[in-house]
Amino acid sequence: MSDGKIYLAATPIGDAGDATPRLRNLLERADLIAAEDTRRLLNLASRLDIATSGKILAFHDHNESERITELLEAARAGMTVLVVSDAGMPTVSDPGYRLVREAHDHNVPITVIPGASAVLTALAISGLATDRFSFEGFAPRKDGDRSKLFNDLVDEERTMVFFDSPHRIGDTLASMALHFGADREAAVCRELTKTYEEVKRGPLAELAEWAADGLRGEITIVVSGASELEANADDYVAEVLTLANAGMRLKAAAAYISERTGVRKKELYEAALARREDD
Incomplete structure (x- = not known):
């Protein structure tokens, strides 16, 4: 290849069928593949019935700094360099951030092959x-660090997305209930896109009790923002009725506003119905 470039490519978060055609193509033709775990990369290639032809290097948190120069020089030499993490998008709670900065600083061409994302799938x-949402990464392991983070996020108005360990999930949810409030709405998303995918929704206190003994699989937690707790149906009735008056069915209007604001659809519908009858 005459023009070298670095490609950051998203890999499936569970179902191999989510691999994009561009990822498949690059796995087959890349001159150099930097993988977070080389065994997982080869396993993915096998599941996709693909044979890699390029050199494969381990590229993880512990060797990222020393690998960067090698990857940049390979791209400068005209090689196609593919960077992948175990699942999802490189640099998102995975190695690659420093590589991207160095590539920009040294004018080395770099681009992204989009694809599966646990953050967006869970959301x-x-x-x-x-x-509006924020991604907060993995919840801290230690109680003190976890409490400090959640205390700092008490007034966060955006929906928040976290990763967590199956062994710590109960403690994490209990700490969230303590700091965010027992009634704060959340969703625990487990094994997304896999055979045993599960999404459990409810107040944080109930979710903490449900997960007290731990869960299995890869976990993403989605927590409603502070503003949603304060919001109530009355604040959005006018918007529901405006859509209904424009021709949308009242239930459909309530569902649309519910999805946008986080207020329960049933509450919006009943409040709008009562307002319409009063008028």
Whole structure:
């Protein structure tokens, strides 16, 4: 290849069928593949019935700094360099951030092959407001660090997305209930896109009790923002009725506003119905 470039490519978070055609193509033709775990990369290639032809290097948190120069020089030499993590997008709670900075600083061409994302998948299926959100990464391991983070996020108005360990999930949810409030709505998303995918929604206190003994699999937690607790149906009735007056069915209007704001659809519908009858 005459023009070298670095490609950051998203890999499936569970179902191998989510691999994009561009990922498949690059796995086959890349001159150099930097993988967070080389065994998982080869396993993915096998599941996709793909044979890699390029050199494969381990690229993880413990060797990222020393690998960067090698990857940049490979791209400068005209090689196609593919960077993948175990699942999802590189640099998102995975190695790659420093590589991207160095590539930009040294004018080495770099681009992204989009694809599966645990963050966006969990957010979409959570049933919580999606118009504004923040990704907070893995919840801290230690109680003190976890409490400090959640205390700092008490007034966060956006929907929040966290990763967590199956062994710590009960403690994490209990700490969230303590700091955010027992009634704060949340969703625990487990094994997304896999055979035993499960999404459990409810107040944090109930979720903490449900997960007290731990869970299995890879876990993403979605927590409603502070503003949603304060919001109530009366604040959005006018918007529901405006849509209904424009021709949308009242239930459909309530569902639309519910999805945007996080207020329960049933509450919006009943409040709008009562307002319409009063008028």
